[in-house]
Amino acid sequence: MMLMRGLHRFEDALIVVILLGMMVLAVTQILLRNLAGTSLVWVDPLLQNAVLWIGMLGAMIASRKDEHISIDVASQWLPPFLHRALLSVVDLFTSVICGVAAWFSLLSVRDEASFGMMAFANVPAWWLQVIVPLGFGSIALRYAILFCLGLVGRRPAPGKSRIKNAVDAGVRAP
Amino acid sequence: MIWLVVLLLVLLALMGAPLFAVILAAAAVGYYSLGIDLSVLHIDIYEMSNSVVLMALPLFTYAGFLLSESKTADRMLRLSQAAFGWMPGGMAFVALIACAIFTALTGGSGVTIVALGGLLLPALLKGSYPRRFSMGLITTSGSLGLLLVPSIPLLIYGIIAQQMSQQLDMPSVQITDLYLAGIMPALLMIVLLYVYCLWATRKAPIPRQAFRLSELRAAAWQARWELPLPFVVLGGIFSGLLVISEAAAVTALYVTIVEVFVYREVGLRRLPAVMRESMVMVGGILLILAVAMSFTGYLVYAGVPEGLFAFMQEHVSSKLMFLILLNIVLLILGAVLDIFAALVIMVPLILPVAIGYGIDPVHLGIIFVANMQIGYFTPPVGMNLFIASYRFKQPITTLYAATLPFMAVLVIALLLITYVPALSLYFVR
Amino acid sequence: MEFKISTLYPDGTAAVNRLKEAGKQLEKETDGRVSLRIYAGGTMGDDRAVQRRIRIGQLHGSLAQAGAFASSYKDSQILNLPLAFRSLDEVDHVRAELDPLIRDGFEDNGWVVFGPMDGGFAYLMSRNPVASVSDLQRQKVWLPAGDTGSAMAAREFGISPVVLNLGAVLTSLQTGVIDAFAAPAVPALTLQWYTRVSHFTEMPLLYTYGVLALGKQHVERLSDEDQVTLRRVLSEAAADLDNAERAGNRRAMEALRGQGLEPVEPNAEQLREWRTLARQATDRLVEGGEISEDMLARLNALLDEYRGD
Ligand code: NA
Ligand code: NA
Numbered sequence: 001m002m003l004m005r006g007l008h009r010f011e012d013a014l015i016v017v018i019l020l021g022m023m024v025l026a027v028t029q030i031l032l033r034n035l036a037g038t039s040l041v042w043v044d045p046l047l048q049n050a051v052l053w054i055g056m057l058g059a060m061i062a063s064r065k066d067e068h069i070s071i072d073v074a075s076q077w078l079p080p081f082l083h084r085a086l087l088s089v090v091d092l093f094t095s096v097i098c099g100v101a102a103w104f105s106l107l108s109v110r111d112e113a114s115f116g117m118m119a120f121a122n123v124p125a126w127w128l129q130v131i132v133p134l135g136f137g138s139i140a141l142r143y144a145i146l147f148c149l150g151l152v153g154r155r156p157a158p159g160k161s162r163i164k165n166a167v168d169a170g171v172r173a174p
Numbered sequence: 175m176i177w178l179v180v181l182l183l184v185l186l187a188l189m190g191a192p193l194f195a196v197i198l199a200a201a202a203v204g205y206y207s208l209g210i211d212l213s214v215l216h217i218d219i220y221e222m223s224n225s226v227v228l229m230a231l232p233l234f235t236y237a238g239f240l241l242s243e244s245k246t247a248d249r250m251l252r253l254s255q256a257a258f259g260w261m262p263g264g265m266a267f268v269a270l271i272a273c274a275i276f277t278a279l280t281g282g283s284g285v286t287i288v289a290l291g292g293l294l295l296p297a298l299l300k301g302s303y304p305r306r307f308s309m310g311l312i313t314t315s316g317s318l319g320l321l322l323v324p325s326i327p328l329l330i331y332g333i334i335a336q337q338m339s340q341q342l343d344m345p346s347v348q349i350t351d352l353y354l355a356g357i358m359p360a361l362l363m364i365v366l367l368y369v370y371c372l373w374a375t376r377k378a379p380i381p382r383q384a385f386r387l388s389e390l391r392a393a394a395w396q397a398r399w400e401l402p403l404p405f406v407v408l409g410g411i412f413s414g415l416l417v418i419s420e421a422a423a424v425t426a427l428y429v430t431i432v433e434v435f436v437y438r439e440v441g442l443r444r445l446p447a448v449m450r451e452s453m454v455m456v457g458g459i460l461l462i463l464a465v466a467m468s469f470t471g472y473l474v475y476a477g478v479p480e481g482l483f484a485f486m487q488e489h490v491s492s493k494l495m496f497l498i499l500l501n502i503v504l505l506i507l508g509a510v511l512d513i514f515a516a517l518v519i520m521v522p523l524i525l526p527v528a529i530g531y532g533i534d535p536v537h538l539g540i541i542f543v544a545n546m547q548i549g550y551f552t553p554p555v556g557m558n559l560f561i562a563s564y565r566f567k568q569p570i571t572t573l574y575a576a577t578l579p580f581m582a583v584l585v586i587a588l589l590l591i592t593y594v595p596a597l598s599l600y601f602v603r
Numbered sequence: 604m605e606f607k608i609s610t611l612y613p614d615g616t617a618a619v620n621r622l623k624e625a626g627k628q629l630e631k632e633t634d635g636r637v638s639l640r641i642y643a644g645g646t647m648g649d650d651r652a653v654q655r656r657i658r659i660g661q662l663h664g665s666l667a668q669a670g671a672f673a674s675s676y677k678d679s680q681i682l683n684l685p686l687a688f689r690s691l692d693e694v695d696h697v698r699a700e701l702d703p704l705i706r707d708g709f710e711d712n713g714w715v716v717f718g719p720m721d722g723g724f725a726y727l728m729s730r731n732p733v734a735s736v737s738d739l740q741r742q743k744v745w746l747p748a749g750d751t752g753s754a755m756a757a758r759e760f761g762i763s764p765v766v767l768n769l770g771a772v773l774t775s776l777q778t779g780v781i782d783a784f785a786a787p788a789v790p791a792l793t794l795q796w797y798t799r800v801s802h803f804t805e806m807p808l809l810y811t812y813g814v815l816a817l818g819k820q821h822v823e824r825l826s827d828e829d830q831v832t833l834r835r836v837l838s839e840a841a842a843d844l845d846n847a848e849r850a851g852n853r854r855a856m857e858a859l860r861g862q863g864l865e866p867v868e869p870n871a872e873q874l875r876e877w878r879t880l881a882r883q884a885t886d887r888l889v890e891g892g893e894i895s896e897d898m899l900a901r902l903n904a905l906l907d908e909y910r911g912d
Contacts, residue, residue: 026423058457068192
């Protein structure tokens, strides 16, 4: 549990730091270019990779409470017990397919490391790519946990999307 | 066999499986059936780090979250009331303008109704507009502005189209062109809605509010820090000094400074939470985007778009018929699917076929987002209807009835937008 | 076997058409055992993504700038050294000797390569006339994002470049964010960059070339007989493309002059400075292990032979 909380904190902090870094670096680059007529060579590729990291980290965080975008008509029309059973099937499926993606990404990153391609300057491409297997691995793990919780009847309900959150906030507000 | 897998995946999606997982599985199965090493998934997904515009997505989204956390909505409402309140049907016009701008800045997704609805409804009622009319107006306006800079759905369409323009032989799609193309259609919608408002309230004329320069000045002064924002974004992008992603970075930094340090409406300690929340939503979208690009990669590799187009050409004889079909399909999808999901799933499928019928990809983007905008409040499952029903504490059927006339007006606008390409392309081509 | 080949050239260009033609010929000569499928217009992603796809067997080859494969065989960059050549005749003299060496070098490192195919000289094009190195240092020079090699060369010439992606170059020239760039004639013409500059420095900055490279592991799956056919047919196609691209670049250069782009000729002293710095940059490449001393010696010997020093 402690470990889980630590991991959550780390992910939260990392995603905030990357977003802040993106803003600051991008604005620095604009100022340099328009005021000093020059730029930093490594900024653009770094920023582009930052998007990938934000995407994977955000998706990892969203998986904690199953907050991913889904169509989900089942929960509205099915009786609760059947819905819970379906959720288990869905969790297992998500976990497996993410596990597959994580495994093959890992192979691909290992391959990339052995070929020694550089992303830019002296930064090996695989350092930046490693977030893909990490991300899918962690998503797979989280849905596996949800699946297990579902089996013992303790799975939390699917997370609320941004829209439902906004509504709740609005309804709560005077 | 292949149809069995497709059926299974559709079933899983309907059972509530995360869309990204369904699309990822589709790509994996597709590649596997061609005997390709599944490491290809990683190669496709890592392509995401090659996009030069993608960076705009997290930055604009974060800025939008921050704006809806602070009292921007109040200031904007006061300002537009001071500026337009004197016109006939002034308050209705104010509602349209305020909603359009707020939606463009915050990226839609129902926030507008929540943030502005609570302010607009009392103001409209006080201005002696009928209750049902007012609720319909706000619910409809909640997605108005999706065609305006820096609309996120339009940005996502552009990102997908740019990616596809490399996969297909078609003119490249510039995000700035999309934003330019969105101006006239958005104005058309606003004007038609405004005219309808005047017509609908013709029997019980609404008393006009007197114009007071002092109030306008005071309102503008109060909003002085947020007022330059559209000009920074528009000026930067259209002067060519900033590319989209940089305009987004400037916007994000600027909004942070203004809301946290100038207006002090979002505490410094609340800021990381806002960032985190916005990035979780972005992460969800980006992951879908990444796996959808992988799925598209599979389709292109397998030569599916060519096949699909040949099939369509055999059964759909004209461009006109194709466009009618397109509108029907998109309206339904817009009502059923999340707008981002609809974009990433449908654009890669429809774009190649539309190109085949000679439809300009920029025009297609406008048609696409205009449909999605209406889909937001199309009964029975349009998202804005639910949100408004929560927000105004009204049964959903009341909102169906309230929005229907407005929807009819916007469908007329949609038809004009679809069949008069010049409306979108006048500033572009 | 269907060889799946990726290229950035759009469908309908001479290069893609010639490759498709070669594919038909192959199919006929091998009774359908060998054919080509071309993914044109960069469908399969950038050079690095394409190489990853070739590694896993999703694709089998790529028609691209030689730089894309330089990490597999560094000495292939011998033709891309700054200011190495003074004329296309010099290039031809050197290439007659080095082309087979480059092909062999690639083959030893896992690539069956056809070419080189001429890409023309990159020239400096600028709003203000640039004759000397210090002239250039005063310009806001564009550098493609992510191009580490050019960044290194720029440092050697004392330039602090502006990094932009390809798509932003035209508008940035327009707004004055940059006012100089180096490019071969064809892209400068087709991407309309030339419309925003008024001068070009009459000094071939860099020779560029492309290759058609197939993963050797994929070629080796063919029978010996089919391999021979494949090599013959594709070598012919590459030779045709070499000639066609040479002619295309020449026409583009004439078009640029015709559009009123003013040539600027560095004087003897300025030229000496350019060359001194270029030599330093080259030395740095050798020190950094980017080019072998042996290969550089060959190039210099060939150039000396041609120039009669
Ligand atoms: Na959900
Ligand atoms: Na691509």
